[in-house]
Amino acid sequence: MLIRRRLVPLAALAALLGGLSACGSSEDEDTLTLYSGRIAPILSPAVKQYEDASGFDVKTRYGDSPSLAATITEEGDNSPADLFFAQDAGSLDAVEKKGLLLKLPADILAKVDKRFQSAAGMWIGTTGRSRVIAYGEQVKRSELPDSPLKLTDEKWKGKVGWAPRNASLQGYITALRLIEGEDVARKWLEGMVANDVQVYDSNIPVRDAVAKKEIDLGLINHYYVAEAQAEDPNYPVKVHFPPKDLGSLVNTAGVGVLASSSHKQQALRFVRQMLSDETQKYFADSSKEYPLVAGVAAPKELTPLADIPSPNIDLAKLGDLQGTLKLMRETGAL
Amino acid sequence: MLGRRLPSAFGARRPPLALLGLGLVVGLAAALPALYLVFAVLDDASAALDAVLTERTVGLITRSLGLAVAVTAAAIAIAVPLAWLTVRSDLPGRRIWATLLTLPLVIPSYIGAYLFVSALGPRGALADLLGVDKLPSIYGFTGAFAVLTLFTYPLVLIPLRGALARMDPSLEEAARVMGRGPREVFRSVVLPQLAPAIGAGGVLVALYVLSDFGAVSIMRFNSFTRDIYIAYESGFGRTEAAALGMVLVVVMLVLFALYARVRSARALHRVTPGTQRPAQPVRLGRWRWPALAFCATVAAIALVLPVGVLLYWATKQISSGLELGALATNSWHSLLAAAAAAIAAGLGAVVVALLSVRYPSFVTRIVERVGYAGYALPGIVVALALVFFTTRVALPLYQTLAVLVFALAIHYLPLAVSPISSSLLQVPPRLEEAARGLGRGPLAVLRTITTPLVASGVLGGAALVFLHALKELPATLLLAPIGFDTLATDVWQQTSFGFYEASAIPALLLLLIAAPPLYLLSSKGSVAS
Numbered sequence: 001m002l003i004r005r006r007l008v009p010l011a012a013l014a015a016l017l018g019g020l021s022a023c024g025s026s027e028d029e030d031t032l033t034l035y036s037g038r039i040a041p042i043l044s045p046a047v048k049q050y051e052d053a054s055g056f057d058v059k060t061r062y063g064d065s066p067s068l069a070a071t072i073t074e075e076g077d078n079s080p081a082d083l084f085f086a087q088d089a090g091s092l093d094a095v096e097k098k099g100l101l102l103k104l105p106a107d108i109l110a111k112v113d114k115r116f117q118s119a120a121g122m123w124i125g126t127t128g129r130s131r132v133i134a135y136g137e138q139v140k141r142s143e144l145p146d147s148p149l150k151l152t153d154e155k156w157k158g159k160v161g162w163a164p165r166n167a168s169l170q171g172y173i174t175a176l177r178l179i180e181g182e183d184v185a186r187k188w189l190e191g192m193v194a195n196d197v198q199v200y201d202s203n204i205p206v207r208d209a210v211a212k213k214e215i216d217l218g219l220i221n222h223y224y225v226a227e228a229q230a231e232d233p234n235y236p237v238k239v240h241f242p243p244k245d246l247g248s249l250v251n252t253a254g255v256g257v258l259a260s261s262s263h264k265q266q267a268l269r270f271v272r273q274m275l276s277d278e279t280q281k282y283f284a285d286s287s288k289e290y291p292l293v294a295g296v297a298a299p300k301e302l303t304p305l306a307d308i309p310s311p312n313i314d315l316a317k318l319g320d321l322q323g324t325l326k327l328m329r330e331t332g333a334l
Numbered sequence: 335m336l337g338r339r340l341p342s343a344f345g346a347r348r349p350p351l352a353l354l355g356l357g358l359v360v361g362l363a364a365a366l367p368a369l370y371l372v373f374a375v376l377d378d379a380s381a382a383l384d385a386v387l388t389e390r391t392v393g394l395i396t397r398s399l400g401l402a403v404a405v406t407a408a409a410i411a412i413a414v415p416l417a418w419l420t421v422r423s424d425l426p427g428r429r430i431w432a433t434l435l436t437l438p439l440v441i442p443s444y445i446g447a448y449l450f451v452s453a454l455g456p457r458g459a460l461a462d463l464l465g466v467d468k469l470p471s472i473y474g475f476t477g478a479f480a481v482l483t484l485f486t487y488p489l490v491l492i493p494l495r496g497a498l499a500r501m502d503p504s505l506e507e508a509a510r511v512m513g514r515g516p517r518e519v520f521r522s523v524v525l526p527q528l529a530p531a532i533g534a535g536g537v538l539v540a541l542y543v544l545s546d547f548g549a550v551s552i553m554r555f556n557s558f559t560r561d562i563y564i565a566y567e568s569g570f571g572r573t574e575a576a577a578l579g580m581v582l583v584v585v586m587l588v589l590f591a592l593y594a595r596v597r598s599a600r601a602l603h604r605v606t607p608g609t610q611r612p613a614q615p616v617r618l619g620r621w622r623w624p625a626l627a628f629c630a631t632v633a634a635i636a637l638v639l640p641v642g643v644l645l646y647w648a649t650k651q652i653s654s655g656l657e658l659g660a661l662a663t664n665s666w667h668s669l670l671a672a673a674a675a676a677i678a679a680g681l682g683a684v685v686v687a688l689l690s691v692r693y694p695s696f697v698t699r700i701v702e703r704v705g706y707a708g709y710a711l712p713g714i715v716v717a718l719a720l721v722f723f724t725t726r727v728a729l730p731l732y733q734t735l736a737v738l739v740f741a742l743a744i745h746y747l748p749l750a751v752s753p754i755s756s757s758l759l760q761v762p763p764r765l766e767e768a769a770r771g772l773g774r775g776p777l778a779v780l781r782t783i784t785t786p787l788v789a790s791g792v793l794g795g796a797a798l799v800f801l802h803a804l805k806e807l808p809a810t811l812l813l814a815p816i817g818f819d820t821l822a823t824d825v826w827q828q829t830s831f832g833f834y835e836a837s838a839i840p841a842l843l844l845l846l847i848a849a850p851p852l853y854l855l856s857s858k859g860s861v862a863s
Contacts, residue, residue: 033816039827039830039831040827041827041831042831059816059817060816060817061733061811061812061816062811062823062827063811063812064567064811064830066566066567067566067714067717067808067811067812068812070566070572070714070718071717071718071721071812073572074718074721074722074725075721075725076725078725078726078729078732079725080732080733165551165563165564165567167567199554200554201551201552201554202830204831204832205552207832208832209457212457213457214455214456214457214468224832227832228832325564325565329390334564
């Protein structure tokens with residue numbers, strides 16, 4: 001009896017250890033490792049297109065872009081990753097600054113407008129997203145402000161929502177600092193805080209709060225509304241592209257190849273696949289983002305990229321996040 | 335009868351070398367996250383100082399501490415009556431209540447917070463139900479306080495039930511015989527004996543609140559940990575984030591010093607001859623109705639409400655089809671990782687607890703306190719620490735399940751240490767010494783005398799680790815083998831895409847997996863011997 005009682009936990013432990021080692025990692029020769037800040041439902045069909053075309057397998061680690069960027073930084077040259085696919089330019093820029101990315105060849109860089117790639121050619125944008133003002137049905141079109149800077153108006157007190165932890169909003173503020181100057185950015189942030197801007201965790205809760213009429217307006221990326229409308233054509237939120245000032249800045253999701261990769265040629269082939277007409281069209285259809293390769297049509301329900309009033313600034317410069325965070329903290333926006 | 339502990343009475347108690355060696359290994363393992371912070375801070379020490387020495391830091395720490403103190407007090411206020419009712423009274427359905435009332439612990443705080451916003455937010459379901467336009471805002475301190483209290487009070491309830499079950503009833507009986515009323519007995523005899531368990535649970539609640547990100551973030555409460563995440567999210571803030579993390583470690587050490595005071599105040603075992611026997615349940619009589627109402631209210635708010643919303647979402651989800659295969663695999667992964675982490679942390683914690691309770695010294699104190707660092711730090715710090723060390727010294731193990739289990743075990747080690755310590759405090763060292771005196775070796779004593787007596791503490795501790803590891807997210811995302819999806823990562827994938835309804839089924843499965851161990855634990859809690 002006693003013996004049996006002792007054997008049970010021992011057997012359980014042995015089974016567990018067996019399980020642990022069985023799940024160990026194995027280095028496959030024809031397998032690419034991808035770190036993705038984009039979520040599986042969006043990315044995996046695109047990965048499948050590459051796998052079908054190349055015969056290579058891809059193992060994908062999903063996480064949020066900044067955490068994955070931090071992970072790659074800590075891994076350094078020992079990173080198992082061959083590729084990093086990020087939601088925002090800032091995360092790619094952070095990895096580039098550590099010197100961990102491979103310079104992309106000219107044929108890849110030529111496919112996408114210079115605005116949507118790293119200045120040094122270390123990563124490339126795959127799809128674009130625009131900063132917009134989402135508004136609820138209770139707001140009349142004529143009331144909408146022609147610039148995000150006017151959201152500090154008394155009229156919108158307590159009625160605007162944003163997600164200050166969101167990389168896209170931070171990128172927007174960086175652009176504001178670069179183009180309109182530090183003072184304008186500071187005044188705007190102070191004005192927003194004084195105007196009781198409602199703080200949310202991320203873009204989706206902002207959109208949902210507009211839908212529930214908790215707030216009238218929300219500063220988010222365009223595709224969140226497009227996605228919701230694809231699910232429900234009567235979704236009670238509309239999108240406004242403000243024409244003035246920084247208007248509806250376009251930011252990008254993108255991909256880079258790690259310099260430490262042992263499968264560089266295949267990794268580059270993966271990047272080419274992401275920029276192929278097939279995959280670009282897939283992204284446009286599924287996630288309602290702007291394809292960045294010329295000749296691929298944007299989702300027809302979106303304002304064409306060319307018509308979006310977006311300032312011509314170097315996205316790579318959006319990397320000065322530290323200054324932006326400092327300003328946001330000083331003004332109480334974060 | 336509660337005698338002061340007099341270590342000198344036993345002569346200089348030196349721990350056996352093997353135990354000390356194991357303790358140092360466990361201590362070193364648990365110190366890795368803190369060590370990583372030191373490396374990261376030394377990268378750029380002046381930037382680190384700049385990041386920390388600001389008014390903002392002071393303000394945020396004050397806010398976070400304020401929240402931690404408030405939540406801890408409220409959690410204790412809820413847990414003490416619940417523990418007493420489910421262990422020492424004749425409350426109908428004690429075991430069921432004990433299980434139900436512990437389950438809220440398994441609801442990930444970001445899901446819990448989101449559920450509360452959906453139900454009680456300004457435009458939530460309750461507003462619809464009442465037909466009002468807008469409810470008063472629950473965001474900020476109020477919301478964070480409510481959510482964290484409701485999902486952390488089981489951290490006090492579990493050790494407290496264990497302590498109550500192990501408590502020697504003869505003390506209370508003596509006090510009653512000497513003419514004290516029941517209330518007086520509770521205050522002067524029962525409560526002091528429960529202080530270590532309350533303290534242990536309270537420290538865990540406070541540290542949980544300090545390191546929580548999910549709930550404060552959704553409830554829009556600007557806390558210190560939220561700031562650490564923001565620093566990481568900026569992609570540039572490694573040094574800054576590490577510096578802020580160090581502040582958290584210091585705060586943790588102060589908190590822990592306070593707790594150590596509560597714990598070391600007295601020894602809690604009998605010093606008179608005789609053996610302990612189980613207490614007779616107290617008859618509630620007509621008090622059973624308010625008691626039931628109290629249990630039901632807590633269960634309704636902390637469990638039925640969130641589970642109700644989840645079930646509602648799940649039914650919508652089921653109609654649009656389920657991926658049963660993936661759900662089964664993810665459940666197995668969650669179970670495997672959490673169980674392995676619970677065993678590993680349980681073993682490590684026995685070592686730490688034995689050292690700190692039986693052989694208190696400067697070295698053993700350091701080992702124990704360092705262990706708490708992993709728990710006080712946000713999960714992302716623990717994860718990155720393991721990324722940092724594994725890729726440098728154990729590359730072949732990187733991103734294997736073994737490293738994930740190791741990370742979970744050191745992250746949650748204190749959860750197992752504190753119940754084991756509290757139960758050890760209630761075991762008279764005389765028993766162990768008698769066995770030694772009769773010629774048994776230290777390990778034989780450990781196996782035959784100490785282990786059976788603290789078994790409920792060990793089980794309770796391992797169960798706490800299991801429950802936390804089930805819902806862990808940041809370390810699992812970064813350290814698990816690629817493709818090793820768990821229920822928690824599934825919940826995360828769905829919510830990060832705004833598919834809150836699709837997260838309902840994995841979240842419910844988490845609760846289902848957690849329920850059986852909690853039920854077993856609840857029986858351990860009510861059978862004293």
